[in-house]
Amino acid sequence: MGRLFLISLEGKIYSCKHCQAHLAVSDDIVSKAFHCKHGRAYLFNKAVNVTVGIKEERLMITGMHTVSDIFCVGCGSIVGWKYVRLISIFLLA
Numbered sequence: 001m002g003r004l005f006l007i008s009l010e011g012k013i014y015s016c017k018h019c020q021a022h023l024a025v026s027d028d029i030v031s032k033a034f035h036c037k038h039g040r041a042y043l044f045n046k047a048v049n050v051t052v053g054i055k056e057e058r059l060m061i062t063g064m065h066t067v068s069d070i071f072c073v074g075c076g077s078i079v080g081w082k083y084v085r086l087i088s089i090f091l092l093a
Contacts, residue, residue, distance in 0.1 A: 006021050006049050007022065007048040009024070012026040012027075013026075014042070014091060016072040016074055016077065020074075021073065023048065023050065023091055024044045024047045024091060028044045028046050029043070029044055031043040036092070040092075044091055049073050050070045050072060050073060051070070052068045053068050053070070055068045056068070068082045068084055069082075070082055070091070
């Protein structure tokens, strides 16, 4: 594996709970009114230092959706999911 070049953010940031890689800033929050099986989730309009997994059909609280898991590039842990057709990013709170 090569050297990681992580993007650093300024202001109030949200970061990976495992490696503290910066993921998003609070100004990019669209909504805090979401929940998932792990607890609260925030809807962001953009995120950094993440990779997108394969898309799959998943049964969510609001029905069946096409989503992709979002992984931290620093440590590889799952940090949220992305609705593929809506182009929205959710990060676990």
